[in-house]
Amino acid sequence: MGKVLLVASGKGGTGKTMFSVNMGAALAQRGYNVLLVDMDMGLRNMDLYLGMEDRVVYNIMDVLSGICRISKAIIRVDGFSSLYFMAAAPRLDERDITPLHMAILCAKLREVFDYIIIDCPAGIGEMLEVSMEAADKAVIVTEPEFAASRDADMTERFLHEHGLDDTCVVLNRVNVELMREGYMPDLDTVTSSFNSPLVGIIQEDDNIRISTNKGIPIVMKRGTYIEKNFVEIIAKIIR
């Protein structure tokens, strides 16, 4: 049975979608059958980060409201034999979507995929509650800013209060110089704001921004320090 991994943050723009697509790509490169699910209705970006924006016809809302079969909304990502994604709806959707819908969908997806990676919207509202329904583990992606730390703490509490205890944290967008000069909260300050284990640190790097703009996951460039770092982080997440 496949595992459902949730990627959440609280604060917007911390790198959830960037992290989700690279985690998915790195797992697929290692032979796993992986499905990426974009839950950011109305503000979807995953299709762009995968360079697949022209290929989306059906989305998860169409699946959950019975307009199409699950398989119709699953798109294989170019350049991969075992990486797939399901897009979010392009607009905020009035159609009802409940945790039960998500549980039923994930139960079916687990039969086919080794990993189902759910990229959440920012915030700790209803959509996080729906997204987390079937999750086995959550990765909270945060950044070294006081606002992000507070929001990561709130997200961690929300997940635990709603029954998801297996949580870990990835600290993204670290600028070592700013940290050293005291212009960015240091690691001890950041890590003291949450209880979950820190499984990885990702530096702020223009190459990551370029990769999301190009629609090519950065881990596709093998042998770089970024790819090696991702592989180490992901090994800790799935072990």
Ligand SMILES: Nc1ncnc2c1ncn2[C@@H]1O[C@H](COP(=O)(O)OP(=O)(O)OP(=O)(O)O)[C@@H](O)[C@H]1O
């Ligand atoms: N480590 C990094 N270094 C440089 N740029 C980064 C890094 N991580 C993410 N970015 C850039 O930051 C922007 C936001 O990233 P992303 O869309 O993944 O955030 P998000 O948390 O999914 O945002 P949202 O809350 O809107 O869904 C993107 O342009 C991405 O390329």
Ligand SMILES: [Mg+2]
């Ligand atoms: Mg996002």
